[in-house]
Structure formats: structure tokens, C-alpha cells
Amino acid sequence: MATVSVASSVESRPQPSAPLVPKVKASGLSFYYGAFRALKELDLVVHENCVTALIGPSGCGKSTFLRCFNRMHDLYPGNRYEGEIRLYPDDINLLAPGVDPIEVRMRLSMVFQKPNPFPKSIFENVAYGLRVRGERSGRTLEGKVEAALRDAALWSEVKDRLHQLAFNLSGGQQQRLCIARALATDPELMLFDEPTSSLDPIATASIEELIADLKKKVTILIVTHNMQQAARVSDFTAYMYLGQLIEFGRTDELFIKPKNKQTEDYITGRFG
Amino acid sequence: MFTQAQSPRLAQRRARVLKERAIEMVLFLAALVSVFTTVGIVYILVKESVVFFQQVSIVAFLTDTQWTPLFDDQHFGIMVLLSGTLTSSVVALAIAIPLGTIIAIYLSEFAPFKLREIAKPFLELLAGVPTIVYGFFALLFVTPILQWFYPELPGFNLLSAGIVMGVMIIPYVSSISEDAMRAVPMNLREGSYAMGATRFQTAVKVVVPAAFSGIASAYILGISRAVGETMILAVAAGMQPNLTFNPLEPAATITSYIVQVALGDLPHGSIGYQTIFAAGLTLMLFTFACNIAGHVLRKRFRETY
Ligand SMILES: Nc1ncnc2c1ncn2[C@@H]1O[C@H](COP(=O)(O)OP(=O)(O)OP(=O)(O)O)[C@@H](O)[C@H]1O
Numbered sequence: 407m408a409t410v411s412v413a414s415s416v417e418s419r420p421q422p423s424a425p426l427v428p429k430v431k432a433s434g435l436s437f438y439y440g441a442f443r444a445l446k447e448l449d450l451v452v453h454e455n456c457v458t459a460l461i462g463p464s465g466c467g468k469s470t471f472l473r474c475f476n477r478m479h480d481l482y483p484g485n486r487y488e489g490e491i492r493l494y495p496d497d498i499n500l501l502a503p504g505v506d507p508i509e510v511r512m513r514l515s516m517v518f519q520k521p522n523p524f525p526k527s528i529f530e531n532v533a534y535g536l537r538v539r540g541e542r543s544g545r546t547l548e549g550k551v552e553a554a555l556r557d558a559a560l561w562s563e564v565k566d567r568l569h570q571l572a573f574n575l576s577g578g579q580q581q582r583l584c585i586a587r588a589l590a591t592d593p594e595l596m597l598f599d600e601p602t603s604s605l606d607p608i609a610t611a612s613i614e615e616l617i618a619d620l621k622k623k624v625t626i627l628i629v630t631h632n633m634q635q636a637a638r639v640s641d642f643t644a645y646m647y648l649g650q651l652i653e654f655g656r657t658d659e660l661f662i663k664p665k666n667k668q669t670e671d672y673i674t675g676r677f678g
Numbered sequence: 679m680f681t682q683a684q685s686p687r688l689a690q691r692r693a694r695v696l697k698e699r700a701i702e703m704v705l706f707l708a709a710l711v712s713v714f715t716t717v718g719i720v721y722i723l724v725k726e727s728v729v730f731f732q733q734v735s736i737v738a739f740l741t742d743t744q745w746t747p748l749f750d751d752q753h754f755g756i757m758v759l760l761s762g763t764l765t766s767s768v769v770a771l772a773i774a775i776p777l778g779t780i781i782a783i784y785l786s787e788f789a790p791f792k793l794r795e796i797a798k799p800f801l802e803l804l805a806g807v808p809t810i811v812y813g814f815f816a817l818l819f820v821t822p823i824l825q826w827f828y829p830e831l832p833g834f835n836l837l838s839a840g841i842v843m844g845v846m847i848i849p850y851v852s853s854i855s856e857d858a859m860r861a862v863p864m865n866l867r868e869g870s871y872a873m874g875a876t877r878f879q880t881a882v883k884v885v886v887p888a889a890f891s892g893i894a895s896a897y898i899l900g901i902s903r904a905v906g907e908t909m910i911l912a913v914a915a916g917m918q919p920n921l922t923f924n925p926l927e928p929a930a931t932i933t934s935y936i937v938q939v940a941l942g943d944l945p946h947g948s949i950g951y952q953t954i955f956a957a958g959l960t961l962m963l964f965t966f967a968c969n970i971a972g973h974v975l976r977k978r979f980r981e982t983y
């Protein structure tokens with residue numbers, strides 16, 4: 407049953423026509439929480455202006471993997487990376503000891519599972535990353551905040567109350583606000599960790615639409631629990647299991663004829 | 679048969695209900711004790727103050743610039759004592775609020791886990807030192823040091839008492855502020871770090887605003903402590919009534935006046951004795967106003983993360 411609906415939503419979508427250019431490439435990536443090895447020798451290429459989905463059963467390491475890209479793990483003691491994640495076209499290794507995690511986070515941005523607006527006004531939430539980068543000019547801030555809110559499909563709903571607290575927004579609006587916040591700084595790669603798992607179906611649909619739209623501007627890597635969602639929004643899909651990358655390919659191919667038996671079992675719902 | 683099987687269980691339940699009732703009763707009585715104490719204090723203060731205000735007009739009490747209840751030429755200007763209270767409190771808070779906040783930010787956002795576990799009990803120890811010890815510390819240690827910089831400083835002065843009082847209040851401010859900041863969920867911090875913010879930016883721009891209502895309560899508690907502090911001022915600030923806002927002068931405060939008179943041999947019922955209650959009521963109204971302000975702040979800026 408599940409395969410049919412997933413496959414039909416995949417088939418109807420046109421193929422990305424532009425030639426594929428790698429944006430980030432993980433190779434031989436292992437990650438350790440203290441002594442526990444949560445990721446094992448992963449290899450993955452994320453193509454520019456494509457949406458790449460990470461799927462897999464709970465606990466397989468999707469979030470852990472995603473959080474390697476913007477060095478989120480550096481915030482906690484005892485964590486260790488092995489291998490590399492190269493960012494193109496600069497061809498720098500984001501995990502290299504000499505690379506400042508703050509510099510990495512200046513170029514990538516992240517949207518979390520639970521909307522986490524700051525205790526500030528809607529405007530200040532979106533302006534946050536710009537202010538952190540030292541932007542002072544009111545005119546520039548206003549322009550970029552408006553553009554980000556428009557891109558996040560939130561402008562029309564909040565333009566009259568930009569200076570109200572962000573907490574007054576609904577859950578779906580808060581999540582789009584977090585997307586606007588992440589967009590305002592013109593990131594090269596956006597990381598989404600189950601961005602719709604705390605939202606209702608309508609809010610989910612609007613976020614999915616947004617993600618599909620955003621890939622014109624930015625490369626996207628998204629973790630999702632929901633296979634229909636992966637099928638709907640992504641161009642490429644990676645299936646992970648127990649810290650390993652089992653299969654990676656074009657979303658339509660992976661969902662219609664997975665090469666790996668484990669992947670097939672997972673997407674047909676026989677396991678997971 | 680049916681009733682026989684059920685009855686022991688029913689009896690058990692009845693016993694349990696009775697036990698619950700008894701526990702509830704004990705808890706209620708305990709709560710009642712504190713309510714009665716508060717009511718009793720207010721009752722005495724108000725009753726005795728009424729006697730006082732039958733002899734001294736409220737206008738004179740609030741506007742007179744002298745406080746000489748023990749002299750022949752009696753004046754009852756509470757401003758004289760209030761000025762000492764306010765001046766010493768401002769000095770204390772000028773120390774306790776910035777330092778307490780900085781310590782809280784450091785412990786909550788920067789300090790390694792081990793250091794925090796060591797530093798916190800030490801800070802709380804600071805709050806456990808008897809205030810009389812602080813008083814002598816101010817008089818015999820801090821004042822001489824201040825005199826070294828400013829030789830004209832009198833032996834009793836509000837500055838030295840205020841500084842030491844500030845040190846005493848630091849742990850109240852830092853401990854409660856830190857708890858409030860630690861309670862800010864990690865995903866809010868991660869949101870800030872993910873935007874490329876530094877630790878400092880995250881602490882100041884996200885964590886402090888998110889913990890604002892808790893931090894405000896810490897400040898309010900600090901203010902109440904400063905206004906109500908007695909021994910340090912009685913020992914180190916001199917006890918002469920002095921209408922001044924200059925911390926370099928000696929002055930009595932409401933609290934130090936109350937100890938002075940309460941320990942003296944004034945006959946009960948005399949107007950001099952009655953002043954204690956009027957001064958005490960003033961102090962209580964002041965702290966009460968602080969608490970109300972704190973309550974309003976907490977309501978307005980309730981954590982919404
Ligand atoms: N801070 C941590 N310390 C130690 N182990 C951790 C930590 N965080 C996650 N893990 C472990 O790492 C593995 C991968 O966790 P991760 O959160 O990446 O899974 P996930 O695929 O995102 O799961 P879910 O779909 O439930 O979010 C799990 O076995 C988890 O228990």
C-alpha cells in the first residue's frame with residue numbers, strides 16, 4: 407500500500423534538468439559520542455540546488471549525521487569526528503581542526519525539529535543572524551528581513567506585526583519563522599532536521615511546498631521520518647541504518663526499485 | 679459471599695482515605711502557621727502605628743527633615759532614616775546586581791561542569807555567613823582600606839557597609855539567576871549557535887532574555903535583602919540619623935534605628951517606643967511594594983520558550 411502512494415508521487419515529478427554539481431561531500435565520515443560510534447564510514451554527495459533526504463529508522467544516526475555538517479557536536483565535550491566533509495567550490499574540509507566551527511555555521515544554516523524562535527520580536531528573530539554577522543544598517547536589515555520572510559512564505563501573515571513577540575505565532579508560523587531566520591543570511595546549504603514532525607498536516611504541506619521552492623536558491627539536506635515526505639520533496643535520498651549509509655540514489659529510483667533488500671523492506675513498511 | 683470478599687478491601691480503602699485526610703490536615707495546619715504569623719505581624723504593626731499616627735500627623739512623618747524622637751524637641755521625619763536605607767541599598771545593589779549577573783552568566787554558559795559544581799556551594803556559603811561577621815568585616819577591614827584611598831572618610835559610613843552588603847547579596851542574585859538561565863532549553867541555544875553566534879552572543883542575546891523573569895525575581899530578592907539588612911549597617915554605618923544621600927557619610931537606616939531603640943530602655947507605650955512600629959510598617963510597605971513589582975514582572979515576562 408505504502409509503496410504505491412510513494413511511487414505515484416515520485417513519478418509525477420520532473421527530473422532535475424541542470425547538470426549536477428557537488429556542494430558538499432562526506433567521505434569516510436565516522437562520528438563518536440565518547441566511545442560510542444554513532445556513524446560508520448559514511449560517504450555521501452549532496453548536489454547543488456537539489457534536495458537530499460536522509461531516511462531511516464529511529465536511532466540510525468540521521469540527526470547525528472546532519473549535525474556534523476555545521477559542527478553542532480563541537481558544543482558538547484567528548485565528541486569526535488573522523489573522515490571529512492568537503493564544501494565546494496572552495497574545497498575545504500569542514501571538519502578540519504583548523505576550521506573554526508563558527509565560520510562553518512556562518513555559511514550553513516539549520517532548522518530544527520521543534521520550532522525554536524528566540525524570545526524576541528518577529529523582526530529581531532529574522533535579523534538575528536545578520537546582527538551576529540555585524541550588520542548595523544537599519545535599511546539593509548529591513549530589506550533582508552522582508553526578503554527572508556517572503557521567501558519563507560510568511561511575509562503576508564506577519565507584515566503588520568513585525569515587532570510583536572515571535573511566541574504569539576502558531577507552531578507552523580514559528581517553524582516558517584525559523585526557516586526565514588535561517589534564510590536571511592544567504593546560506594550555501596540548509597540543514598533541516600525533521601522540520602515538520604511537530605506540525606499538523608496543513609502546516610506540513612506548506613513547509614514542504616516551501617522546501618521544494620527553496621532549492622532554486624539553496625542546497626538542502628533534510629532528515630525526515632516520513633517516507634511520503636521524502637518522496638514528495640527530495641531529488642536524492644539516502645537510506646541509513648545503524649549508523650551506516652545503506653543506499654543512496656535518485657529518489658524516484660530508490661523508491662521504485664531499491665537495489666538493497668534492507669532499503670526495500672524499510673520503504674515498503676515491512677520494517678522500521 | 680460477595681460482601682464477604684469485598685468488605686476487607688473497602689475497609690482498607692476507608693483507612694487510606696482517613697490517612698490521606700490526616701496528612702492533608704497536617705499540611706494545612708503547617709501552612710496556616712505561616713499565614714497566621716504574617717497576619718499577626720501586620721496586625722501588631724498596624725495597631726501600634728495607629729497609636730503613633732494619632733500623635734504625629736502622616737504629613738509631618740513624611741516631610742519632616744529631622745528624626746529626633748528621643749530628644750525634648752521631637753521630630754519624626756522618616757525621610758531621614760529612609761535616606762540611609764536607600765543610599766546603602768543603592769551602593770549594595772550597584773555591586774550585587776552587576777557582579778551577581780556576570781557570575782551567573784559565567785557559571786551557566788561558560789564554566790566547565792567541574793568548576794560550576796565547586797563554585798556554587800562556595801557562593802552559597804557566602805550567603806550563610808552571619809551578617810554580624812560581615813558588619814565587623816566592613817568596619818575593621820573595608821573602611822580602613824577605603825580610608826587609605828580617601829582619608830577624610832569617617833569611621834562609620836554607608837559606603838563601606840553598602841559594599842559589604844553588596845558582597846553578601848551576590849550569591850542571592852547569582853544563584854537564582856543561574857538557575858533561571860540553566861532552565862533555558864538547549865534547543866534555544868543551539869538555534870543561536872547554528873546561526874553562527876559565539877558563546878557570548880548566545881548568552882547575552884538569547885539566554886538572558888529567555889531567563890528574564892527569573893533574573894528579575896533574583897534582583898527583587900536582592901533589593902528586599904538590601905532594604906531589610908540590619909546588622910551590617912548597625913555595626914559599620916553608625917547609628918546617627920542623618921538626612922543624606924551621600925554614601926561617604928555615616929547614617930542610621932530604618933533597620934538600624936529599630937535595633938537601637940528596641941535594645942534601649944525606652945518605656946513601652948511612650949511615643950519614642952511607638953516609632954519602632956511606624957518605621958517597621960514603612961519598611962514592610964516598601965518590601966511589599968518590591969514583591970508586588972516582582973510578581974507583576976514575572977507575570978509579564980513569563981518564560982514562554
Ligand atoms: N548525545 C548523545 N550521546 C550519546 N549517544 C547519542 C547521543 N545522541 C544520540 N546518540 C545515539 O546515537 C545514535 C543515533 O542517534 P540520532 O539522534 O542521530 O538518531 P536519529 O536517526 O536522528 O533518530 P530519530 O529518528 O529518532 O531522530 C542513537 O543510537 C542514539 O542513542
Ligand SMILES: [Mg+2]
Binds near residue numbers: 468470599
Ligand atoms: Mg533525529
